[in-house]
Amino acid sequence: MSHSVLIVMDPIESIKTQKDTTFGLMLEAQRRGWTLHYCQPQDLYLEKDQVFAANQRVSVEDNPQNWFQYQDAEQVLTECGDFSAILMRKDPPFDMNYIYSTYLLELAQQQGALVVNDPASLRDCNEKLFTAWFPEHTPSTLVSANAARLKAFAAEHQDIILKPLDGMGGASIFRAKKGDPNLSVIIETLTSHGKNLAMAQQFIPEITDGDKRVLVVNGEVIPYTLARIPREGETRGNLAAGGSGVPMPITDNEKRIAEAIAPELMRRGLLFVGLDIIGSFVTEINVTSPTCMRELENEYQINIAGQLFSALEDQLKQ
Template identity: 55%
Template sequence: MTVKLGIVMDPLESIKPRKDSTLAMMYAAQERGWRVFEIQQQGLFVNNNEVLARHREVRVSLDETAWFTTLNTTSTPLADFDLVLLRKDPPFDMEYVYTTYLLELAEKKGLLVLNRPSSVRDCNEKLYALQFPDCCPPHAVSRDPQILRDFYEEHQDVIFKPLDGMGGASIFRVGPGDKNLGVIIETLTGHGQRQAMVQRFIPEIEDGDTRILLIN
């Protein structure tokens, strides 16, 4: 029996096919003979305690100029899928939280959802790493501008980043004597209203990094 794979993700039109790992997963599933369905965040809804989705079945390719073709579009219960992958990119806002609630409702009724919605909700991409301090550079997290400034004064060459971003968005490297320090801290913290992270810069990052995706 053919496996039906649903993927909650950003619109296929908006991705960068050369480096999008979700597209690679879709292609790998398709090569195994699975049927692949794109589900956008706004397509999830509940009717009488049943979670449904408006989705489109697609055929994907590795052609960077035409990486998908829509086969059909319809709405069905999420329970019709064999499994659903949660691959929506940040920002992790309240709409993202609501998405995890809807998927969790479907999960409790027997649907296999990967990663678990509760885990995605609880494990912030930036803060979860702090549970493994031996793997982290010196760092600080605060909404207090003075605490962030003090860390910068100690280390001089640092990286500032938001807690809810991805893909390098709003990440700033600040070196010795940088005159933009104040405005960077103001922007990231919203004048002290949002938590932000600062880390000591690691020169080795210029050699690139390696990311491992585990699918079990």
């Protein structure tokens, strides 16, 4: 039986194919004979009670100079319920337009589309805040807009990380040590002078060994991780912030943590998730468009994308 998949993503012409997880998922879908359809979030629309996508069929090739071709000269309109599956792979920021897209995809889901990840869970599971559902696996954390509380947390822990709740790629992440003269302005900046919530976490010294990306696919923990190691003089391991990615086998402790979290991910319909683990702590749970798949596949000759599409095909048989 032939299948079709709608990929909702950022502009396909701007991706870096060698490390783009969404592109790797498209390659796997095509290899399996799925028809690929592409659109951006603004191409979704609701008319009366039906959700449509203005989309184009595409083909892909693992060629960094010429990685996609449109099969339709112009966008065509398709009811979202007619696709076998829809992959929501739009990168953050997680703004109101993103939320509106999840409402449309949730309605499409009710009309028969298999949407990954589950749209309601994309809204519910903020990538920073969702760690609070697993306090036994997280560092000491405070979420607040109150400067006095944040300063008290800094005084208690002496060395902390402060970050916004809606960022990605290491953007606007600050480290503040005891007596940091910039603490007040950091707090003012992140909270917009007490209007916005921000997160403070105890600094984890094991960041020097890497911020490990652990992928969980259909509830199964991938046995390899990508350690994002900060460059010299930097706190952040994010690749977008200049960190270097080093593939390595998962540790027993990392596997134990991921396996403890996996059942809740499955309960919420989160089939493709990236956990960020530093030392013995989960610092983020990435559900919108987790990355690092291609690096692990290339290093260890494994097929992570295949695990996801096998799970989708099994669901479609039911």
